[in-house]
Amino acid sequence: MARPSLNDLAAFAAVASHRSFRKAADAMGVSRSALSHAIIGLEGKLGIRLLNRTTRSVSPTQAGARLLARLDPLLQDLDQALDTLSEARGTPSGELRINANKSGARILLRDVVPRFLELYPGVELDLVSEGRLVDIVEQGFDAGVRLLEAVPQDMVAVSFGGVVRFIAVAAPSYLQGREPPDTPDDLHAHSCIRQRLPSGKRYRWEFSRRGAEVAVDVPGTLTLDDNDLLVEAAAAGRGIAYVPEHFARSRLQAGRLVTLLEDWCPPVPGLALYYPRNRHVPSPLRAFIDLLKDTDRERGTRGTTA
Structure with a gap:
């Protein structure tokens, strides 16, 4: 044979x-x-x-x-x-494949990737940005990036980017002549811009205040699947949207959006890079993790947020 x-x-x-x-x-x-x-x-x-x-x-x-x-x-x-x-050559080389959501990819591209590629020119970085959760082992990725709460239990997670805050926002033009919601239940009297998750399900808006947690299947005639589009539609007066705060920050500062249900929107644990617990960690991934940790510590020292 x-x-x-x-x-x-x-x-x-x-x-x-x-x-x-x-x-x-x-x-x-x-x-x-x-x-x-x-x-x-x-x-x-x-x-x-x-x-x-x-x-x-x-x-x-x-x-x-x-x-x-x-x-x-x-x-x-x-x-x-x-x-x-x-490692014997003194520098990592080869391919590093990371699956990330769009928020995570943006932060990595802004804060980590440029320095990483400069320090390790022998590494080819394949950063795949998609919304759906995938099995990173089955799909051939070295690591993934998701919200910390979505990381599978059998993975090692490295938090970065600080906490994340989801907020309800609307344009002043939408609120004109309408009573702003005081509680999440009041959203049933409003037109909301709903979000379709990559799984195909609609996202139930999740709020909490002083230990009380509420999930609302909000009403609305418009459903989108991208946070940038949700913010854009809200700024155009199409209704109330519920998005990570950093997506809406520029329009909030410009007065095109206002925050609603402020005390029902506390910060939650943010993003994490994760990888299999019981597998060898290749040198390009170890180098990326070390740089990610260093960058996050520097950001924390400066007091900046994502």
């Missing part, structure tokens, strides 16, 4: 882990056809089928599952061994 190449074994592990040729091809930066040919060649060399394929799904066969269980730790050990060479 011909010995399979490391590339073919890595291709199989990617497809079997992702359970998708498309996702595996995206993670490896190759075409689906190249990946398919590699798997066919591997199965031919081994003389056994490793993957069950249908038009809609891919899953390991029993033999494939056994191979994957033995192969995964070996590939991780290989990645770690190669990473030590990077």
Whole structure:
């Protein structure tokens, strides 16, 4: 039996882990056809089928599952061994893939990424900004960025950017002739600009005051899926929006928006970069985390907010 190449074994592990040729091809930066040919060649060399394929799904066969269980730790050990060479050269190199929401990506691009790329020119940073929560391990990311409260329990979280405050805002033109809401329940008498989450569900506005927590499924005829658009629509007088404060700050300062339900909108824990707890942390990610912590400490010393 011909010995399979490391590339073919890595291709199989990617497809079997992702359970998708498309996702595996995206993670490896190759075409689906190249990946398919590699798997066919591997199965031919081994003389056994490793993957069950249908038009809609891919899953390991029993033999494939056994191979994957033995192969995964070996590939991780290989990645770690190669990473030590990077450390021996004195500077991280390779690819660093981070999945972030738009707020997190903006902060990283403003405060961390320029310095990181300047310090570590041997690292290729792939920063993917999308709203939906993904399994960063399954999707081939080294780390993710989300609100701290949304980070899975089995991940290591590194907070940054300070606390976040969600606020209800409206334009003075919208409030003209209307009674401003005193409590979250009063929102039922108003036109609200609702938000569609990446999951497809509508966001229930969450408020708290002195330990009392309220979630309101607000009424409204306009639903958007982007905080910038929510702020823009509110400033145009379309209704009340509920957004992270920094998205509305410039329009609040210009008087185009006013804050409502002020005492129902306390700050909450902000963003965090997170990564798998029980996996080797590659040197590019360690360097990014160290710089992120340093930058956050500097921001804290200056007393700035995101």
